[in-house]
Amino acid sequence: MRIATSTISDSIVRQIQKLGTQQSKLQTQVSTNQRIFQPEDDPAAVGRVLNLESETRQITQYTRNADRALQVSQASYAGLTELKKISDRMTEIGTLGTGAISPESFQAYAAEADQLIEQAVQQGNTRFGNDYIFAGTAVDTPPFTVTRDATGMITGVTYAGNTSQTSVALSDTASVNPGTSGATNTGLNAFINQLIALRDGLKAQDTTAVTAAQTGLLSSEDMIVSALAEHGGIQMRIQVNQTQQQDRAQNLAQLVSNEVDSDLPTTIVKLNQTQIAYQAALQSAANIMKTSLLDYLK
Numbered sequence: 001m002r003i004a005t006s007t008i009s010d011s012i013v014r015q016i017q018k019l020g021t022q023q024s025k026l027q028t029q030v031s032t033n034q035r036i037f038q039p040e041d042d043p044a045a046v047g048r049v050l051n052l053e054s055e056t057r058q059i060t061q062y063t064r065n066a067d068r069a070l071q072v073s074q075a076s077y078a079g080l081t082e083l084k085k086i087s088d089r090m091t092e093i094g095t096l097g098t099g100a101i102s103p104e105s106f107q108a109y110a111a112e113a114d115q116l117i118e119q120a121v122q123q124g125n126t127r128f129g130n131d132y133i134f135a136g137t138a139v140d141t142p143p144f145t146v147t148r149d150a151t152g153m154i155t156g157v158t159y160a161g162n163t164s165q166t167s168v169a170l171s172d173t174a175s176v177n178p179g180t181s182g183a184t185n186t187g188l189n190a191f192i193n194q195l196i197a198l199r200d201g202l203k204a205q206d207t208t209a210v211t212a213a214q215t216g217l218l219s220s221e222d223m224i225v226s227a228l229a230e231h232g233g234i235q236m237r238i239q240v241n242q243t244q245q246q247d248r249a250q251n252l253a254q255l256v257s258n259e260v261d262s263d264l265p266t267t268i269v270k271l272n273q274t275q276i277a278y279q280a281a282l283q284s285a286a287n288i289m290k291t292s293l294l295d296y297l298k
Contacts, residue, residue: 045259048259066170068178073231073235087224090195091218093198109202113199117195117199120195159185165180
């Protein structure tokens with residue numbers, strides 16, 4: 001039984017094409033160190049990679065959330081720190097005021113206290129980006145509105161924010177409130193009004209009023225210290241979460257790499273074998289194609 005020459009030629013061509021395609025694929029794997037380029041290369045692995053990449057995107061979003069939450073908490077901490085400095089100085093002024101021996105001394109202390117009140121209001125209405133940091137979730141509204149007398153002096157402060165807090169997701173199961181609490185925000189309102197009472201006591205040269213204002217000021221200072229400690233804890237929690245998410249992202253990247261990266265030594269061996277087979281096929285094809293009809297007639 002004889003096989004048609006065209007059939008032999010077609011078979012040889014298909015074999016050479018198959019080896020050429022395989023050789024090209026292996027060369028690409030060696031040059032890119034990847035083994036998957038199309039879903040059909042390994043459908044099961046592609047499915048696993050898609051799931052891993054979806055999880056990676058979630059972690060990326062959680063990382064952004066954590067970065068933003070940390071910045072908000074740090075801004076709140078910085079604002080509270082400045083208010084604590086104002087409280088410290090006003091307490092000193094109150095102590096000095098109770099021992100003042102002249103009207104001029106009272107007025108000098110009152111003048112400094114008035115400037116500290118302006119500074120406290122300004123600090124209370126601090127923004128982080130476009131958001132007021134002590135306004136709760138009413139971030140578009142200045143949280144502290146002031147009443148002034150005919151001379152422009154602040155006579156009272158009212159809190160115009162709310163007592164809600166923004167919750168930021170750090171993971172599938174954890175979230176954090178990076179802003180100051182409602183109790184802290186309303187407490188700051190009371191704090192500034194205590195500053196006003198202390199200044200007014202100094203202006204009136206009323207040591208009893210100054211002492212009473214100092215007592216209230218100490219309570220407000222305790223509130224500020226407590227808020228500072230709370231934000232220190234929040235920042236530590238966020239930073240620990242950031243480290244965990246970073247480790248998780250690295251683990252996922254390694255899992256993806258395990259799925260898509262080629263085993264370079266094994267791939268090189270396969271490439272060499274394919275190249276040898278390809279060259280052999282070409283040589284065989286050349287020899288077979290030399291065969292003529294006369295060879296068969298013999």
